Amino acid sequence: MKIQWYGQSAFRLEAEATVFIDPFGVPGEALAKRGMTFEYPPIDGVTADLLLITHEHFDHNSAESIGGSPAVIRSTAGRLESPIGEVVAVASEHDEQAGTMRGPNSIFVFTLGRIRVCHFGDFGQADLRPEQADAIGEVDLLMIPVGDGPTIGARQATAIAERIGARWVVPMHYRTPAISFLETADEFLGMQGDRPVVRCDAPSFDTADLDGPAVVVPAVPA
Numbered sequence: 001m002k003i004q005w006y007g008q009s010a011f012r013l014e015a016e017a018t019v020f021i022d023p024f025g026v027p028g029e030a031l032a033k034r035g036m037t038f039e040y041p042p043i044d045g046v047t048a049d050l051l052l053i054t055h056e057h058f059d060h061n062s063a064e065s066i067g068g069s070p071a072v073i074r075s076t077a078g079r080l081e082s083p084i085g086e087v088v089a090v091a092s093e094h095d096e097q098a099g100t101m102r103g104p105n106s107i108f109v110f111t112l113g114r115i116r117v118c119h120f121g122d123f124g125q126a127d128l129r130p131e132q133a134d135a136i137g138e139v140d141l142l143m144i145p146v147g148d149g150p151t152i153g154a155r156q157a158t159a160i161a162e163r164i165g166a167r168w169v170v171p172m173h174y175r176t177p178a179i180s181f182l183e184t185a186d187e188f189l190g191m192q193g194d195r196p197v198v199r200c201d202a203p204s205f206d207t208a209d210l211d212g213p214a215v216v217v218p219a220v221p222a
Contacts, residue, residue: 021052109135118136
């Protein structure tokens with residue numbers, strides 16, 4: 001499977017079909033007025049067969065950025081049919097107050113290219129509930145936020161990654177030179193023990209090139 005990171009939590013996954021998750025839009029003046037920068041390159045000229053949106057915030061829900069008339073599954077829960085087969089959308093929260101501060105969030109689980117993928121969106125709960133873990137099940141590739149602030153941070157992300165036991169873990173939603181908020185991925189990467197950290201030279205990688213379990217860090221899009 002080929003995986004392209006566009007920044008924040010936006011990924012394009014390609015095997016026998018193409019899935020795009022959490023495309024971001026242009027932040028506009030509101031973010032600048034708060035003294036925050038968001039300078040990832042705009043998502044342009046990208047198509048997909050399936051578009052997944054975990055929640056309705058500007059840096060995750062720009063459906064209009066994706067071409068190709070994809071099927072769209074957004075901000076929901078359940079076992080849903082799609083062009084790639086069943087997608088499991090697990091209800092979760094964007095904060096530790098049952099979603100009352102930042103709203104709901106969907107964890108998406110699906111199979112593409114014989115790889116079971118789990119994308120956590122902006123998961124912000126204090127911990128993963130047993131029924132959520134059961135619904136997620138076995139996973140090969142985990143994409144999880146590590147930047148703290150409005151989502152979980154390094155310690156929670158590490159504990160969840162160990163609990164799920166995915167072969168490959170990709171951190172997301174953390175501070176880079178392109179954004180001025182969140183924490184960096186450094187603490188998370190420093191907590192990985194014996195699991196090797198693979199730093200990519202580009203914002204993309206192919207799972208066929210990975211030799212064994214790893215934490216995979218794509219290069220920052222520029």
